[in-house]
Amino acid sequence: MASMTILPGILKGSVIVPPSKSISHRALICAALAEGTSNIGNFMISDDMMATMNGLRALGAGIEAEEQGAEGIHLLRITGIGANLFQEGGEKNHLEEDRLIDCQESGSTLRFLLPLAGLKNSWVTFTGRGRLVSRPLDVYFRLFDEHGVSFEKQGNSSLPLKVNGLLQPGEYRVEGDISSQFISGLMFLLPLLASDSRIVITSKLESKGYLDLTMDMLSRFSIKIENNHDKEFIIKGNQRYQKQDTDIEGDYSQVAFWLAAGLLGGEIDCLNMNSQSLQGDREIVNILQGMGGRITAGQKSIRARASLTKGTVIDGSQCPDIIPVLAALAAVSEGETRIINAERLRIKESDRLKAISTELNKLGAKVEETADGLDILGCKNLHGGPVSSWNDHRIAMALAVAACRCTEPVLIEGSDAVSKSYPHFWEDYRKLGGRIDG
Numbered sequence: 001m002a003s004m005t006i007l008p009g010i011l012k013g014s015v016i017v018p019p020s021k022s023i024s025h026r027a028l029i030c031a032a033l034a035e036g037t038s039n040i041g042n043f044m045i046s047d048d049m050m051a052t053m054n055g056l057r058a059l060g061a062g063i064e065a066e067e068q069g070a071e072g073i074h075l076l077r078i079t080g081i082g083a084n085l086f087q088e089g090g091e092k093n094h095l096e097e098d099r100l101i102d103c104q105e106s107g108s109t110l111r112f113l114l115p116l117a118g119l120k121n122s123w124v125t126f127t128g129r130g131r132l133v134s135r136p137l138d139v140y141f142r143l144f145d146e147h148g149v150s151f152e153k154q155g156n157s158s159l160p161l162k163v164n165g166l167l168q169p170g171e172y173r174v175e176g177d178i179s180s181q182f183i184s185g186l187m188f189l190l191p192l193l194a195s196d197s198r199i200v201i202t203s204k205l206e207s208k209g210y211l212d213l214t215m216d217m218l219s220r221f222s223i224k225i226e227n228n229h230d231k232e233f234i235i236k237g238n239q240r241y242q243k244q245d246t247d248i249e250g251d252y253s254q255v256a257f258w259l260a261a262g263l264l265g266g267e268i269d270c271l272n273m274n275s276q277s278l279q280g281d282r283e284i285v286n287i288l289q290g291m292g293g294r295i296t297a298g299q300k301s302i303r304a305r306a307s308l309t310k311g312t313v314i315d316g317s318q319c320p321d322i323i324p325v326l327a328a329l330a331a332v333s334e335g336e337t338r339i340i341n342a343e344r345l346r347i348k349e350s351d352r353l354k355a356i357s358t359e360l361n362k363l364g365a366k367v368e369e370t371a372d373g374l375d376i377l378g379c380k381n382l383h384g385g386p387v388s389s390w391n392d393h394r395i396a397m398a399l400a401v402a403a404c405r406c407t408e409p410v411l412i413e414g415s416d417a418v419s420k421s422y423p424h425f426w427e428d429y430r431k432l433g434g435r436i437d438g
């Protein structure tokens with residue numbers, strides 16, 4: 001496990017925000033299911049992306065990557081599985097044999113690729129590590145029982161998991177408040193089945209913006225889903241993905257770190273953004289402005305300038321991934337902040353409510369965990385000291401932002417966790433003037 005020491009100081013300058021991880025997963029999967037070759041530009045190969053790329057290769061897709069510029073950005077050429085997936089004995093029909101898919105620590109990879117294993121009558125084994133082995137999968141287990149897929153696992157942990165198709169079309173009743181990833185996963189698969197299906201949402205729908213991203217990418221690849229007021233999704237069977245070229249836009253979950261850092265003392269220009277994006281984490285702009293942050297959003301860039309931010313109430317139900325960095329900012333903002341409806345943060349790469357409150361408090365913050373969120377009383381500065389990332393990329397990056405307001409060095413243990421979504425985070429931190437040892 002690597003560690004880094006961040007010396008006191010502010011960040012200033014401009015940064016090219018990495019491409020959206022969520023959109024990249026979706027573009028990869030759609031291209032892999034299409035007939036013919038699709039090109040995906042501005043694609044960054046992080047650990048999670050590698051997991052999805054390798055998983056799709058195991059299912060039969062061809063994926064080649066060519067460097068497209070600085071900082072790990074690539075152009076991918078994806079030869080889709082297309083109709084071969086359905087032809088018994090087809091030349092590229094790799095699903096005839098047992099397949100192994102290592103999802104590493106990526107919840108999206110596991111939950112998006114699992115239903116695809118239900119396209120063929122052969123065993124596919126899913127593995128993973130870290131917290132992924134205990135993140136919830138019960139929704140799928142129930143649906144697999146109801147729709148004709150066998151699975152085998154050992155004891156209480158979900159992984160390794162062996163699955164054997166064929167998933168049957170029909171009615172899929174899914175809770176809306178555990179993970180939207182189950183719903184996205186079904187949306188990728190159900191259009192390929194021989195007859196129509198519908199997904200019925202049985203409780204409050206959270207992380208809804210991620211379903212919008214899924215349906216948007218599906219429609220770009222010619223797959224249609226009818227949305228009945230986010231309560232029911234009607235999906236015709238026998239649809240076919242059509243190849244498509246696309247470029248990935250900047251990531252609003254990642255820009256959140258740089259915007260918060262900009263408000264804490266410097267002035268940061270964040271480039272490569274799409275002001276019309278469907279990403280739910282675009283809400284970061286409104287939340288930061290609501291806290292008094294001087295944020296100026298243009299068509300393709302967002303600027304954050306040093307500001308005296310104030311506490312507020314933040315509802316985490318639709319934008320879970322930006323909560324850790326908002327907690328870090330709130331810890332050094334004037335007054336109280338309440339983060340509510342954020343229970344799902346407990347089932348991410350760490351229990352993020354526990355992780356961020358524990359680590360910010362080590363730095364001298366005043367954060368209390370509640371059942372579904374955090375109560376934070378802002379301080380002018382934090383002192384610094386040793387903290388842990390809990391092996392969670394978003395905790396590591398949030399602590400790096402908090403370090404901008406620390407009077408002493410901050411030692412982050414497990415700083416390499418950033419490779420899950422943003423492998424060159426520390427280089428960008430340095431480019432913005434951050435002083436790092438290690």
Ligand SMILES: O=C(O)C1=C[C@@H](OP(=O)(O)O)[C@@H](O)[C@H](O)C1
Binds near residue numbers: 207
């Ligand atoms: O679909 C996606 O790309 C994601 C959905 C969200 O998960 P939940 O729906 O489980 O909240 C989010 O936290 C995750 O980082 C990415």
Ligand SMILES: C=C(OP(=O)(O)O)C(=O)O
Binds near residue numbers: 108394421
């Ligand atoms: C929770 C995350 O991703 P995943 O669910 O794909 O592991 C994340 O990136 O914060």
